Amino acid sequence: MPRSKEQFEDMRNATREKIQLAAMQLFVRQGYGSTNVQEIADTAGISVGLLYRHFKTKDHLFDELVAYAVEGLKRIITFFESAQSPIALMEQFVDEIYTDMINGEELAHLLILINQSLIAGSAAASQQHDDILRLNARLLNATAQLIRKGQQLGEFSSGDAQEMATLFFASIQGLAQMKVLLKNNFTMPSSSTLSAILMKERK
The missing domain is CATH 1.10.10.60 (Homeodomain-like)
Known part of the structure; x- marks a missing residue:
């Protein structure tokens, strides 16, 4: 048939x-x-x-994969810019990161792919390169704003919100690299450990 x-x-x-x-x-x-x-x-x-x-080309394939990863960045920015409770947003996000990292490799691969696109991606993708740089800046700014709001509410630790946002995403990026390199020997930190640099210690 x-x-x-x-x-x-x-x-x-x-x-x-x-x-x-x-x-x-x-x-x-x-x-x-x-x-x-x-x-x-x-x-x-x-x-x-x-x-x-x-x-059509390897460049085309690479750029499509990066574009998929970029859409993920945009969703995170929109999520962090919502009007919900800062601590609820951050806890949900960290839980999703933890779940994705222990259940598969897609998130780790996408994070590494975005970095590769900035370092050694297709020569024709200069517009995409610029878009990713702008999105990364927006993501850090949205995260810093969320941290400031949480600090004002007494939910997050004190400190420079921009520095805290940078450290938080650097740790996630580093974990992605370690997951790929260490494979079965990789241990994903718990959600509470991952968010410890942001959250105020609860008594």
Whole structure:
């Protein structure tokens, strides 16, 4: 029986996801510059020709993965800019980070991929590079604002909010790197440990 249009679309999406997953794993392990299209195709279990039917170039594939990661940054900014309680927002965010880090590698890979895009990404992606820098600045500013609000409410520790925001995200980025490097020997700190630099000690 001939396949339906929906079945063909499902197959196409499944192949595209296999390519993206393979590329992300290789970019993270080897770096963007050291990964070639043949390796991506082999890891995905497909031919190079089929890969090129989905992505015109390695740059195109890399940029699409980075764009997906960028959407995640935008969601975090929107989340932190909401009117909810600062401590409730931060606790929810830290719990989600903890859960994502212990249950899989996607978050760690996406964080590393964003860094790679700033350091050694596609030469044609200068606009994307600038967009990521602006988004990172917005994310730190939104986090600092949330910390200041929490400090005013007596929920967060005292200190320079911008420095605290920078240290908080540097620790998450560092944990992502360690997870990839240490693999099964990696131990994810608890949610309370991860947020200790921000939260006021509860009596």
